[in-house]
Amino acid sequence: METVKLTIDNKEIEVPRGTTILKAAKELGIEIPTLCYMDLHDLNIENKPGGCRICVVEVQGRRNLAPTCSTKCEPGMVVKTHTARVLNARRTVMEFILSDHPKDCLICPKSGTCELQDMAHRLGIREIPGQEFAEMSTYRKDTSPSIIRDLDKCIMCRRCETMCNDVQTVGALSAFNRGFQAAVGPAFEQNLEYSSCTYCGQCVAVCPTGALTEVNHVPQVLKALNDPTKTVVVQTAPAVRAALGEEFGMEPGTLVTGKMTAALRALGFDYVFDTDFAADLTIMEEGTELLDRLSRHLKGDKTARIPILTSCCPGWVNFFEYYYSDMKDVPSTAKSPQQMFGAIAKSYFAEKIGINRKDMVVVSIMPCLAKKYECQRDEFSVDGNPDVDFSISTRELATFIKQANIDIRNLHDEEFDSPLGESTGAGVIFGNTGGVIEAACRTAYEIFTGKKLERLEFTELRGMEGVRSATLDFDGTPIKIGIAHGLGNARKLLDDVKNGKSEFTAIEVMACPGGCIGCGGQPLHHGNSDIIKARAAAIYTEDRKKPLRKSHENPFIIKLYEEFLGKPGSEKSHHLLHTHYFDRKDKILVKK
Amino acid sequence: MSSIKIELRKEDVDFIKETCSKFNNDPQELINVLHGCQEHFGYLPAEVQEVISEHLNVPVAKVYGVVTFYSFFTMTPKGKHPISICMGTACYVRGGEKVLEEFKKELGIKVGESTKDNKFSLSSLRCVGACGLAPVVLVGDKTYGRVAPDDVKGILKEYE
Amino acid sequence: MVSMAKFFLEFTVEESCGKCAPCRIGNKRLHELLGQICEGKGKLEDLDRLKNMSLVIKDTSLCGLGQTSPNPVLSMMENFREEYLAHVNDKKCPAGQCKSLMKYIINAENCVGCTACARVCPVNAITGERKEVHLINQEICIKCGACFEKCKFDAIYIS
Numbered sequence: 001m002e003t004v005k006l007t008i009d010n011k012e013i014e015v016p017r018g019t020t021i022l023k024a025a026k027e028l029g030i031e032i033p034t035l036c037y038m039d040l041h042d043l044n045i046e047n048k049p050g051g052c053r054i055c056v057v058e059v060q061g062r063r064n065l066a067p068t069c070s071t072k073c074e075p076g077m078v079v080k081t082h083t084a085r086v087l088n089a090r091r092t093v094m095e096f097i098l099s100d101h102p103k104d105c106l107i108c109p110k111s112g113t114c115e116l117q118d119m120a121h122r123l124g125i126r127e128i129p130g131q132e133f134a135e136m137s138t139y140r141k142d143t144s145p146s147i148i149r150d151l152d153k154c155i156m157c158r159r160c161e162t163m164c165n166d167v168q169t170v171g172a173l174s175a176f177n178r179g180f181q182a183a184v185g186p187a188f189e190q191n192l193e194y195s196s197c198t199y200c201g202q203c204v205a206v207c208p209t210g211a212l213t214e215v216n217h218v219p220q221v222l223k224a225l226n227d228p229t230k231t232v233v234v235q236t237a238p239a240v241r242a243a244l245g246e247e248f249g250m251e252p253g254t255l256v257t258g259k260m261t262a263a264l265r266a267l268g269f270d271y272v273f274d275t276d277f278a279a280d281l282t283i284m285e286e287g288t289e290l291l292d293r294l295s296r297h298l299k300g301d302k303t304a305r306i307p308i309l310t311s312c313c314p315g316w317v318n319f320f321e322y323y324y325s326d327m328k329d330v331p332s333t334a335k336s337p338q339q340m341f342g343a344i345a346k347s348y349f350a351e352k353i354g355i356n357r358k359d360m361v362v363v364s365i366m367p368c369l370a371k372k373y374e375c376q377r378d379e380f381s382v383d384g385n386p387d388v389d390f391s392i393s394t395r396e397l398a399t400f401i402k403q404a405n406i407d408i409r410n411l412h413d414e415e416f417d418s419p420l421g422e423s424t425g426a427g428v429i430f431g432n433t434g435g436v437i438e439a440a441c442r443t444a445y446e447i448f449t450g451k452k453l454e455r456l457e458f459t460e461l462r463g464m465e466g467v468r469s470a471t472l473d474f475d476g477t478p479i480k481i482g483i484a485h486g487l488g489n490a491r492k493l494l495d496d497v498k499n500g501k502s503e504f505t506a507i508e509v510m511a512c513p514g515g516c517i518g519c520g521g522q523p524l525h526h527g528n529s530d531i532i533k534a535r536a537a538a539i540y541t542e543d544r545k546k547p548l549r550k551s552h553e554n555p556f557i558i559k560l561y562e563e564f565l566g567k568p569g570s571e572k573s574h575h576l577l578h579t580h581y582f583d584r585k586d587k588i589l590v591k592k
Numbered sequence: 593m594s595s596i597k598i599e600l601r602k603e604d605v606d607f608i609k610e611t612c613s614k615f616n617n618d619p620q621e622l623i624n625v626l627h628g629c630q631e632h633f634g635y636l637p638a639e640v641q642e643v644i645s646e647h648l649n650v651p652v653a654k655v656y657g658v659v660t661f662y663s664f665f666t667m668t669p670k671g672k673h674p675i676s677i678c679m680g681t682a683c684y685v686r687g688g689e690k691v692l693e694e695f696k697k698e699l700g701i702k703v704g705e706s707t708k709d710n711k712f713s714l715s716s717l718r719c720v721g722a723c724g725l726a727p728v729v730l731v732g733d734k735t736y737g738r739v740a741p742d743d744v745k746g747i748l749k750e751y752e
Numbered sequence: 753m754v755s756m757a758k759f760f761l762e763f764t765v766e767e768s769c770g771k772c773a774p775c776r777i778g779n780k781r782l783h784e785l786l787g788q789i790c791e792g793k794g795k796l797e798d799l800d801r802l803k804n805m806s807l808v809i810k811d812t813s814l815c816g817l818g819q820t821s822p823n824p825v826l827s828m829m830e831n832f833r834e835e836y837l838a839h840v841n842d843k844k845c846p847a848g849q850c851k852s853l854m855k856y857i858i859n860a861e862n863c864v865g866c867t868a869c870a871r872v873c874p875v876n877a878i879t880g881e882r883k884e885v886h887l888i889n890q891e892i893c894i895k896c897g898a899c900f901e902k903c904k905f906d907a908i909y910i911s
Contacts (some may be wrong), residue, residue: 051772065811092808096777133784138809171651175661180780182770187652188638684759
């Protein structure tokens with residue numbers, strides 16, 4: 001490999017040709033401040049529009065300052081990262097950026113986790129000269145079911161645009177206008193609701209400021225908890241337990257299942273249940289559907305569409321309803337675990353405890369922002385009463401716990417309530433990319449072959465590559481599995497299905513990179529993929545700790561079918577646990 | 593940017609389709625397609641952009657981004673006689689601004705707007721390369737040189 | 753010269769693509785500060801700010817537009833410093849270009865009291881009887897220059 005030698009702050013370093021000054025300096029332990037730059041190493045995505053000009057340095061012999069994020073090292077370069085000229089430029093540019101940014105930090109939803117705020121602090125900005133006559137660029141605020149856009153706070157780092165277009169290929173956001181009025185938003189500056197947005201929340205996850213935030217549903221939850229006429233039931237998604245601890249200073253990958261359960265009970269929820277239970281239920285329904293389609297397909301039935309696509313991820317559902325609405329019969333009709341939980345809680349469980357569904361409030365704790373939109377869909381309610389009333393993100397739960405003076409670090413572990421809190425390891429791994437299909441295979445194998453599965457961990461389905469595939473041997477029948485996480489990767493597999501080129505039996509898609517653990521409602525990872533990997537490992541640890549690791553062995557699932565649903569795919573199951581899809585473009589047009 | 597709601601006729605959609613396929617439906621040719629469509633329609637309403645987006649396989653947000661980035665593209669129809677006042681250095685120092693003010697006063701519109709009857713629209717531009725004639729005004733394809741504020745009424749009269 | 757620099761900045765503010773912060777916001781702030789100085793609201797230390805902002809915009813902008821846009825400001829500040837000083841110290845515009853800093857005054861010696869100026873004034877700032885010397889009320893005057901252009905006797909001058 002060809003290398004170049006250069007000097008940064010009087011220290012010599014040799015780096016591969018093509019390395020940026022920013023990365024070379026980092027190797028020397030020099031952290032040059034950056035604002036717009038974002039490196040998503042594992043996704044092979046680097047956002048470096050060179051727009052903020054905060055990372056500039058002095059390069060000997062160069063007329064102007066060099067942005068280190070996009071300037072490559074050259075042989076013999078002499079770089080100074082903190083001369084008076086550099087520090088003055090950095091400060092002045094920061095003053096420019098702040099002069100066009102609202103100063104309501106105290107009440108901004110990003111306060112405390114805002115990268116712009118951190119940078120102002122790091123650069124020691126104490127005043128913004130000329131603010132009294134500085135015009136600010138202002139825009140209309142837009143509140144969608146999941147995401148709030150406050151473009152007054154946009155600093156044009158373009159990270160959201162990179163996520164929405166390059167990673168997710170959703171194409172809802174683009175830079176518009178020019179000069180001082182430039183910002184990032186949907187076409188015709190319309191509401192996000194009327195765009196191709198899937199509410200995956202990846203834009204929110206990377207926004208350095210308060211320009212993109214989630215809709216806060218904590219006040220509604222608090223109100224329900226204080227209403228004595230309501231029984232408030234909470235469900236927690238698998239990925240939450242692997243990330244919530246980060247909000248309280250714990251190491252990434254710390255499992256807080258027991259502490260989270262205790263905290264939720266302390267917050268006043270009447271029943272603390274687990275979405276993992278509904279994940280097991282999903283496997284029963286989706287697995288049955290898969291086996292049904294597969295066996296019909298093997299018998300030559302042309303109406304049995306193969307591959308089957310998973311349908312647990314609402315961001316993904318929104319995506320195919322918009323871009324692949326002609327393929328509505330390909331995904332499984334099974335609802336997502338969140339919605340299955342809601343449907344069962346407000347029917348089976350409500351009956352069990354003898355209350356009317358109207359007196360029950362179901363709250364879900366989700367890593368995901370698309371779940372907020374999902375639970376508001378018309379088809380997921382009965383006579384205007386939604387199956388899931390409110391969905392709050394991991395981040396919102398953390399704020400809620402802090403508001404309630406609950407010291408989660410020192411809480412003793414507690415167990416979920418029964419029966420909707422009982423789950424197997426298969427339900428847990430739903431949080432990771434590849435997890436849903438692995439869980440499905442654990443069950444499908446045993447039902448399809450009638451034999452006991454010896455090797456539970458399908459490691460060939462695991463990993464962080466964007467598109468993965470593996471062929472499993474179902475006792476002589478090869479089952480080809482495709483996995484995609486990130487909607488851009490999903491699009492690759494989908495296009496093959498559309499063109500009839502797909503050889504897969506089943507495809508799992510999760511909208512967010514890494515799966516639910518990397519969702520838009522999780523604690524902000526600021527592009528550090530090691531955090532996502534630590535969360536993934538924690539999920540697999542939780543799976544290994546479970547005594548039961550196959551969904552169909554969950555005794556409470558068996559009981560639910562015996563007492564209430566009959567069997568997977570029964571009429572009652574179909575009514576409660578399955579859904580249908582729309583052409584979202586049409587729906588948006590009607591709303592417009 | 594506000595847009596006027598229009599309903600595209602079949603031949604309009606066909607025209608856009610043809611324009612796109614003339615450029616092999618290549619997303620890289622977006623700007624050329626926009627040029628072609630603006631020449632045809634006189635402006636680029638949202639509905640036209642949506643059809644272009646579909647045929648070039650470019651997100652409509654991107655199309656809108658390009659339309660709002662380049663000042664040449666417009667989402668509001670220009671007047672029958674578009675008036676452009678040069679604000680290049682030479683025209684500016686020789687009183688281009690006063691001429692512009694006079695046009696604004698006479699037409700009762702601001703830069704970037706059209707008169708209610710859609711007869712005139714007003715814009716300013718930077719240097720048409722006729723600095724010897726400064727200040728310069730363009731009405732449609734016709735050039736007027738050494739324009740004084742007093743001449744404005746006369747110029748407008750020519751188009752009545 | 754200050755208003756000329758402002759004019760050049762107007763161009764760059766309009767032409768800035770918006771990609772990088774120093775050009776997108778910096779030029780706007782430069783233009784605003786020049787506007788303040790033209791209105792007589794400038795302070796001596798603003799000249800240092802003007803220079804610092806200009807140098808940083810040149811030093812950090814992404815493309816040639818921002819790298820050169822402050823040049824008129826810098827060269828004019830260097831070669832016509834006294835004009836800038838007159839604006840901030842004496843609140844005067846020697847070139848008579850800054851409307852806020854100028855006054856239209858009637859020279860009593862030349863005024864014949866023809867009333868042409870009073871009739872053309874759009875805000876009725878000019879008073880005076882026929883065949884008597886007229887007077888411009890500076891509080892009302894909007895400095896449009898209509899009277900100046902109308903007067904046939906060179907009785908109105910700019911201070």
